């Protein structure tokens with residue numbers, strides 16, 4: 449029995465055709481993986497299936513499109529999570545509330561909106577929403593304790609689990625799970641994998657039996673092959689906006705093996721070329737090519753033109769110092785009695801389960817958490833709150849974070865070139881002086897290094913989530929910052945970009961100029977140069993541990 453059938457169709461949005469002439473069929477009893485590198489068309493196709501993103505499937509002449517899940521599809525993706533946070537920020541009415549803060553929608557309301565779709569916006573919710581913690585999906589996703597927290601305050605992993613819980617309670621017949629494991633801690637990944645296998649088994653059995661239980665079908669979208677669940681039976685792969693494989697899993701596995709053998713031969717050369725390109729841009733000592741010296745001079749003079757800056761301060765050995773730091777909200781303590789030091793040249797890995805406070809910790813340094821002022825925290829030798837501005841600090845930082853990613857998405861139309869140049873200016877978007885020829889030339893070289901040659905004028909908003917991430921990583925590195933803060937930098941990156949970005953981080957780490965603070969849930973992303981570990985343990989006393997390798 450055919451569940452979805454696409455025969456000679458095009459995938460398009462209101463502006464252009466994204467994928468030409470595509471055919472594909474999903475039958476009962478098949479569990480499909482949709483895969484492909486960043487920007488390959490995979491996300492466009494999944495967006496088209498989801499039916500509410502402005503991307504649609506249109507039959508060509510003699511074409512055909514049928515979908516029994518029409519109007520009963522729910523998506524969980526990095527893209528969807530980012531869009532949700534974006535909406536919450538855009539709808540924030542704190543400025544209009546006298547002395548108040550707009551906490552936005554809570555997880556409870558967000559999930560109830562899927563349970564009671566018939567309720568119109570603004571109508572009171574039924575009392576039963578106070579009992580949704582009893583829903584099996586809420587327990588499975590482990591979000592009972594955070595249901596009453598504003599969506600915009602949730603951690604990356606918490607928001608992903610909330611989206612999944614909502615998809616499960618929605619009663620929709622098809623779940624599109626895109627990169628479902630990204631950003632989840634080890635425990636949540638295992639639970640999700642078991643859950644996926646159990647649903648997939650029922651999906652398979654349903655074809656063979658007359659099981660009419662109401663359970664969703666799942667289509668999985670992801671690129672990283674070593675994480676793909678056993679239950680997958682079929683694979684649809686996209687490359688360069690075309691279907692490059694469509695068929696059974698075994699055939700795809702054989703194709704992958706062949707490709708891997710071919711790729712291994714060219715890998716060393718690609719790595720060396722990348723290393724050379726990186727060296728040309730930033731020699732180990734920072735700006736020591738003639739072009740980069742001149743650029744450094746420009747950056748320097750902009751800094752010196754600030755009225756409060758008299759001269760550049762000497763370089764300190766201790767970059768950040770935290771003494772007995774406590775951070776929390778209401779009855780929810782995230783960091784307790786934390787004492788920690790960042791010494792120049794010592795690269796740190798920060799790890800801990802979802803919601804343990806990793807981003808909160810980093811945001812004390814980046815200036816995005818106001819509780820920094822009620823704590824004893826020195827950054828570049830100055831106690832926060834003692835006069836220096838956050839711009840003085842940001843000038844010396846490179847940052848890649850979920851928050852920054854959402855902020856850039858809100859700007860949408862900024863060109864890739866402008867995003868990279870904004871890295872020299874520490875701004876989100878480009879304002880003020882027009883970019884100098886040198887800034888433009890250097891930014892172009894960084895784009896080329898990252899594989900974006902010739903795409904300078906494309907808009908940030910038109911890129912896939914993973915490509916956007918890669919651009920933000922390049923942006924964070926352009927000015928050779930003293931501290932590089934990387935909060936789950938590889939979130940959404942395909943294998944190829946991921947390898948490239950990890951290589952870039954390794955080169956930066958060994959360069960001697962930049963000290964890195966890196967958050968990741970994935971042990972395979974930990975770099976050899978990260979010899980110091982800050983491990984956060986929520987609900988334990990003490991709430992953290994420092995490990996030196």
Ligand SMILES: Nc1ncnc2c1ncn2[C@@H]1O[C@H](COP(=O)(O)OP(=O)(O)OP(=O)(O)O)[C@@H](O)[C@H]1O
Pocket residue numbers: 594597601602603604605606631777780782800801802803804805806807808809
């Ligand atoms: N303004 C706020 N009000 C209430 N709770 C908050 C606020 N900001 C963050 N939190 C909570 O603090 C906890 C720590 O969040 P944080 O983002 O630092 O976690 P994390 O370790 O980075 O998690 P993840 O691995 O999921 O990204 C979370 O439970 C989050 O919901």
